[in-house]
Amino acid sequence: MLLSVRIITPLFVLLAGVQAKLNTDNCQLISSSESEKNALILLEPLTNQSFTVKGKDGEPYSYIFQVCGDAAGMKNAGLVQKTEKPDVLVRIGNYNQTRAIKGSDWILLIYEGGKNYDNHCSGEARKAMIMISCNGNAKNDFFVVLEDNKKKEGCYYLFELDTDVLCQKTPSKLSGGSIFLIVVFSCLALYLTGGFLYQRLVVGAKGVEQFPNYAFWSQIGNLSADGCDFVCRSRGNREEPPTYRGVATEPLGEEPEERDDHLLPM
Template structure:
């Protein structure tokens, strides 16, 4: 039992590693820097796709491009030139010699090590440069720009690929409370503007009476005070009780005058 566990565990680890492998790992970078590796990872959604474009002007060629894949089915070829007459494939660049330069919203993918030129460019290997740019409205539009081969060395083919894959999705930074406040203030602005125009143009109000529902808002303070008085204060008899019991609260009437004339000696 213990032996079987020791055998099965490495198999699971191996299978997990195979599943985690990306198609862009097929590209072999000439200088394996982290920035170039990160640039290739961003192109993962474009793998397993073939992009084809006709050559410029009267060229009887087509160009086939794949991201870290066999273009036209040709082994290790990332970009090939196809002769439309006899379907001959010429590798312009191979993905086992790749460079990737990343910008803010673009990646320049370079395939080197293509088939050597026959006569010009000092018979050096061909090289393909593909400028992959962000375009929200594009659907992977592939086009050929030029073949710069009128010089002794460092010749190259230049292509463009417009795609929305490289367009960064900026997440909304507004919270639920912020959205609520925006809605409230928007409704308030509509209420004030619409009410003002109605009072001025339809009713013909002037001055502060142009304010919508002016009569109501002018009384809002008194209404609030009445509500607070009703809720927070006692509604019982507020008359102060007398200090001493038994003493009438009504004012005393005038006492009748007592006469003492009968006490005088006659």
């Protein structure tokens, strides 16, 4: 029994992987451009889901839609019309004939190759156009918009699917410096709040003494002020060097008085 479980479990895993790959690769693009391939990749979260909506104005049928899957079990049919009584399925579009046009927050998915019209649209094949749009408040809301079949060619069915799958997630733009500052200010706020409560409730401090480590921070402030005073202010009368005055700094001594008595006639 244990051996059977060991053999069967990997088989289930392998089959699940194959199924997941088919979900994304079933849609065959008519034009295999990279932009259309990228558009289909964005729709992968919508695979394996069936969306159903009633026809407009009380029409006696409903529409069933799948992204790259068999709608209502019909092979290759991405969107079908189901008549309630009798139970008849009409192929509207095939996912093996797909186009995908991508916009900023929408994708227009087009299924071509449906059942040919009988009496109008020149008997051309039916075509389904599903506008899949971003709506952050919607949970995959699917509804029919119109069937444009009042012309000779180019007829189509138009549907809309509102989903949050295509809404772009805004990445965080915080830099490393911003995160560092947030952490520093958060720690500072926690320190001030916790220290204030401790000083007030446990120590019983009042006034400015409630500030945590008040003595330490006041000493830091006084030392900073002293340093600024020492660097930025002059102390006393600074004497200019003699080279700028042009005279010696020592006081001059008294010169002996010159007498001219000897010049008088005797």
